[in-house]
Structures are given as C-alpha cells and as structure tokens.
Amino acid sequence: MKFAFVFPGQGSQALKMMDGFAELAIVRETFASASDALGIDLWNMLQEETPANINQTINTQPLLLTASYATYLAWLEVSGNKLPSLVAGHSLGEYSALVASGVLDFIDAVKLVRKRAEYMQDAVKPGEGAMAAVLGLADELVVEGCAEVMASGVGVVQGVNFNSLGQVVIAGNKLAVEKAAEVLKVKGARKVMPLPVSVPSHCDLMKPAAERLALEFDNVNFNNPQIAIIQNVNAQVANDVASIKDGLLKQLYSPVLWTKSVATIAADEVNVIVECGPGKVLSGLNKRIHETAQLFNLHNYADLEKLNSVLV
Numbered sequence: 001m002k003f004a005f006v007f008p009g010q011g012s013q014a015l016k017m018m019d020g021f022a023e024l025a026i027v028r029e030t031f032a033s034a035s036d037a038l039g040i041d042l043w044n045m046l047q048e049e050t051p052a053n054i055n056q057t058i059n060t061q062p063l064l065l066t067a068s069y070a071t072y073l074a075w076l077e078v079s080g081n082k083l084p085s086l087v088a089g090h091s092l093g094e095y096s097a098l099v100a101s102g103v104l105d106f107i108d109a110v111k112l113v114r115k116r117a118e119y120m121q122d123a124v125k126p127g128e129g130a131m132a133a134v135l136g137l138a139d140e141l142v143v144e145g146c147a148e149v150m151a152s153g154v155g156v157v158q159g160v161n162f163n164s165l166g167q168v169v170i171a172g173n174k175l176a177v178e179k180a181a182e183v184l185k186v187k188g189a190r191k192v193m194p195l196p197v198s199v200p201s202h203c204d205l206m207k208p209a210a211e212r213l214a215l216e217f218d219n220v221n222f223n224n225p226q227i228a229i230i231q232n233v234n235a236q237v238a239n240d241v242a243s244i245k246d247g248l249l250k251q252l253y254s255p256v257l258w259t260k261s262v263a264t265i266a267a268d269e270v271n272v273i274v275e276c277g278p279g280k281v282l283s284g285l286n287k288r289i290h291e292t293a294q295l296f297n298l299h300n301y302a303d304l305e306k307l308n309s310v311l312v
Contacts, residue, residue: 003272004086004265007068007093012279020300030070034110061113068096068277078304088230102226119209120199129200130177134168136190142168145183154179160202161256164288171200206253235260262289
C-alpha cells in the first residue's frame with residue numbers, strides 16, 4: 001500500500017510533546033545527538049514549566065526537526081523499515097522530509113535550521129513584522145487584496161501559506177498586514193486573525209535570510225533523494241540536488257503551497273497520509289484537501305503499531 005509521510009512546521013511544538021516516546025532508546029538517542037551538536041539539552045527544554053524557550057524561533061526549529069526525525073526513526077524500527085512513497089513538509093518541516101529522504105544528514109540539518117532561524121529573526125527587527133490567518137476567502141482574492149495594499153506603498157504584505165481552501169496566511173510589515181486585514185474583510189473574509197509570531201515568514205522581507213543561508217549550503221553535503229520529496233515552492237517532486245537547494249532558498253521568501261502539495265500526493269494515488277511529528281495541524285488541513293485519504297498521527301508507540309497493522 002502506498003503512503004506518504006508529511007512533517008509539521010512551527011506552531012506544532014508543545015511542552016512534553018515527545019513523552020509518548022520517552023521509553024524508546026532511538027528517540028532519546030536522536031535527541032541526545034542533536035543536543036550535543038547544538039550545546040543545548042533539547043529534551044530537558046520540553047520538560048520546562050513554561051513554553052517560553054521552546055517558542056523561541058532559534059529553539060523551535062531544531063526542536064521540531066529533532067522530534068519529527070526521531071518519530072520517523074521510531075517508525076522505521078517498529079515497521080521493519082517500511083518506507084513511504086512520498087514525503088513532504090510544511091515550511092520548516094521540509095527539512096525533516098529532506099532528512100527522512102536521505103538528502104541531508106540529520107546533524108547537518110539540525111545545525112542548518114538553527115542558522116535558518118537565526119537569519120530569519122535577524123532579517124526583520126522585533127515588532128516590525130507580522131502574520132495573520134485569513135479565513136473564508138478565495139486564494140485569488142487574498143492575493144489581490146495584498147497586491148492592492150502593497151501598491152499603496154504601506155509596505156510588504158503577501159499571501160505566504162496556502163494551507164487549504166479558505167485558509168491562507170499573510171505576512172509582511174506590521175502596518176501593511178493590519179491594512180490588508182481591513183481590505184480582506186471588505187472583500188469577504190470571514191475572519192482575519194493575527195498570529196503570535198516574531199518573524200514574518202515566506203515573504204519578501206526574508207530575502208536577506210536566504211542570501212545568508214545560501215552561504216551555509218556551501219558547507220553542507222546534499223544527496224539525491226532516496227524517497228520522492230515534494231517541495232513547498234512549486235508543489236512538485238524534486239529529483240536532484242540543484243533544484244532542492246534552489247527550492248529551499250526560495251522557500252524562505254516564497255509561499256508554502258500546501259494545498260497543491262497534498263493535491264500532488266493525491267494525484268499519485270496515495271490514500272494514506274501520516275503526519276510524522278508533534279500536533280495534528282497538518283492532518284486538519286489534509287482532511288479538507290484530500291477528503292478520501294486515511295489520516296494518521298504518530299504521538300506514541302501505540303500509534304506506530306496501529307499504522308504498521310494497516311500498512312500491510
């Protein structure tokens with residue numbers, strides 16, 4: 001049976017999010033390796049009393065990558081190495097997908113996403129950027145409204161996450177995002193909700209971060225994928241290192257085409273989609289995009305066994 005693994009991005013983190021796997025040696029070893037590479041105890045961070053540290057972008061990105069990849073390794077151990085037909089990840093999750101597909105070494109990726117987070121944070125001064133979720137409005141009207149606001153000279157605001165029909169996230173300069181919220185409500189948006197983030201991801205303001213990240217890529221070994229991977233920037237399968245690198249850099253300042261990515265999975269006659277990592281954000285989106293798909297989440301050992309029993 002063909003199945004796809006998809007990996008979550010920022011926003012899915014939570015305290016104690018890996019407690020369901022605490023007894024698995026492969027999970028604890030993966031966290032220990034990442035912690036040693038960064039000089040931070042990632043597992044202990046998940047056990048803290050408040051989420052202040054795990055919600056800092058420079059911690060969130062390596063934490064989610066480590067959690068997702070540790071879950072993937074636990075799956076391989078339980079299943080006897082049953083490999084998905086396709087992998088994809090939402091924003092940061094694309095790095096988890098790249099590690100799972102053999103494109104990046106795990107430790108290289110952990111160090112890389114911490115740099116990515118640092119460069120994203122540096123690109124826009126605190127308080128100058130914003131993101132908001134737009135609900136109940138067609139994609140083209142969101143794009144149209146953002147273009148009108150940008151044309152007025154208020155600043156940058158763009159559609160950056162096309163998550164499912166009727167759910168788009170916009171990002172850019174704070175004032176431009178606030179103005180766009182007003183315009184999009186007039187165009188018929190049911191709701192526009194500001195998001196509690198410090199970085200306006202996937203918009204033009206992230207181009208300086210992409211330039212710095214490109215220099216980091218020169219020091220990292222990329223391999224051709226062993227599992228087909230769908231990239232965010234074009235919702236297409238990437239087959240070679242050059243296109244993967246190009247897509248990753250463009251990803252920083254280009255929209256995440258999640259609706260189209262899941263449609264690509266569906267077009268390949270894949271009817272089982274597994275969210276590999278904390279939370280259930282992607283499963284909620286996937287259900288609206290690929291209505292007939294069987295959806296699974298992996299939060300503990302029992303979830304791994306259940307999935308393994310289905311994929312015969």
